[in-house]
Amino acid sequence: MKMSDRLQKAPLSGIRKMFDLAGSGSINLSLGEPDVSPPDEAVRGMSEAAAKGLNRYGPTPGIMPLREAVAYRYKRHGIESGNVMITPSGTTALLMIAQSLIDPGDEALVPSPGFVVYGPHTALSSGRPIDYKLTDDGFQPDIDDIQRKITKRTKVVFLNYPSNPTGGILSEESFKAIRDISADKNIIIVSDEVYEPFVYEGEHISFMGELDNAIVVNGFSKMMAITGWRMGFVTAGKDVITDLTKMAYHVCASPNMPAQYGILSAMPAIDTYLDGVRRTYKRRRDLITSRISNIDGMDMDAPKGAFYAFPKFGYDMTSEELAMRLVKNGLICVPGSAFGQYGEGHLRFSYAADEDKISRGMDILEKVANGIKG
Ligand SMILES: Cc1ncc(COP(=O)(O)O)c(C=O)c1O
Structure with missing residues (x-):
């Protein structure tokens, strides 16, 4: 059976x-x-909802009490329930947004190194992904590179x-530079903020308040350690939510009902839960940063958010070769090249793992790195 050219060209995640x-x-x-447990209220709430018979289709943009609870959590950005759509x-959500915004030939600016779906989602929507660089200092969007790459067809800029x-x-x-570019050039910002709860220094700056020109994707996978439930949400202007709801109807009719009730039960105490999780991740971040920084030929600053370390290495080999060498020695990580053309020269380690595992992993990294040098 011959699949569409679009699908055949889409890469599998590296x-x-x-x-x-x-x-x-x-x-x-x-x-x-996340390797931590979800909030108890979420698990209990989902089982109770299923046991009570809340197992049927629901409203396409999600149940109103959950849309309201999300709006309440982000009310400082001026968000109301009509600005929120719950997504599977x-x-x-990211694919629905790409399908809703992009016409054939439209271009989308995609961060590189970046999460692996923005480019393929653009191409699956018959658009053209164009990689933009991040700066060496703090991995900010390289504004000059973005300016150079804007054309009449640029419709969207993805940020994460x-x-x-x-x-x-x-x-x-x-933030200000991207907001200005979006306003000047009429480019829609799609801001993926799923790691918003995990910031260890400084503050997360959100595009949620930019209702005229930004669509924000967030989710419960990382926030509540429920990656297998497949639950997220979008915030945008109310008209945009109405349009995205039309797309959501064709994709899934409605999001999972018991899961929405479970998440709703966990929302009131989510900040207390997240305080604990953040403390755990911060300890692990400090551990992995100090171990990697002490290895000759590896360089990184402490990551300020999410749960990844992305050191640069100075060995004469590709990131895939280095990752292969580590795998052979019993440590699995991801080569930077899996995150786009500008990710080469880096490795990605997730520190959503306990400290013993991180320490043993870093022992392997140190041994392999010392072997390469010598
Ligand atoms: C940056 C980023 N965005 C979005 C997602 C998707 O999360 P989910 O589909 O589980 O909500 C992930 C998952 O790893 C991610 O890293």
């Missing part, structure tokens, strides 16, 4: 590739998912802060 090559007993620092995952894979957070200066 993130799982190393995982598939690893031996059993390897230390896995490749996966971007952040990934689905706190960032996967770099761990960078958005500076006030970058």
Whole structure:
């Protein structure tokens, strides 16, 4: 059966590739998912909803009490329930947005290194992804590079802060520059903020308040450690939410009902839960940063957000070769090249793993790195 050219050209994520090559007993620092437990209220709330019979289709943009709870959490940005749509995952939200905004031949500016779906989602929507660079200093969007790459067909700029894979957070200066470009050139900002709860220094700057020119994707996967539930949300202007709801109807009719009730039960105490999770991740971040910074030929600053370390290395090999060498020695990570052309020369380690695992992983990294030098 011949699939569309669009689908045939779409790459599979390179993130799982190393995982598939690893031996059993390897230390896995490749996966971007929380290893902590979800809030008890969420699990209980979902089971109770299913047991009570809340198992049917629901409203396409999500149940109103959950839209209201999300709006309440972000009310400082001027968000109301009509600005919120609940989605079956952040990934689905991103694809629905690409499908809704992009016409054939439209261009979307995509961060590189960056999360792996923005380019393929653009191409699957018959658009052209154009990579833009991040700066060496703090992984900010390189505004000159973006300006150079804007054409009459540029429709969208994707941003992702706190960032996967770099761990960078958005500076006030970058925020303003992107906002100005969007207003001047009529380019829609699609801001993926799924790591918003995980900032260890400074503050997360959100595009949520920019209702006229930004669509924000966020989600419950990372926030509540429920990656398998597949639940996310979008905030945007009310007209945009109405349009996206039309797309959502054709994609899924409605998001998972019991999961929405579970998430709703966990919303009132979510900040207390997240305070604990952030403390845990911060300890692990400090550990991995100090271990990597002490390795000759590896260089990184402490990541300010998300749960990834993205060191640069100075060895004469590609990131894939280095990652392969680590896999053979029992440590799984992701080569920077899996995150786009400008990710080469880096490795990505997830520190959503316990401290013992991180320490043993770093022992392997140190041994392999010392072997290369010598
Ligand atoms: C930057 C970023 N955006 C979006 C997602 C998708 O999250 P989900 O589909 O689980 O909501 C991920 C998952 O790893 C991510 O790293």
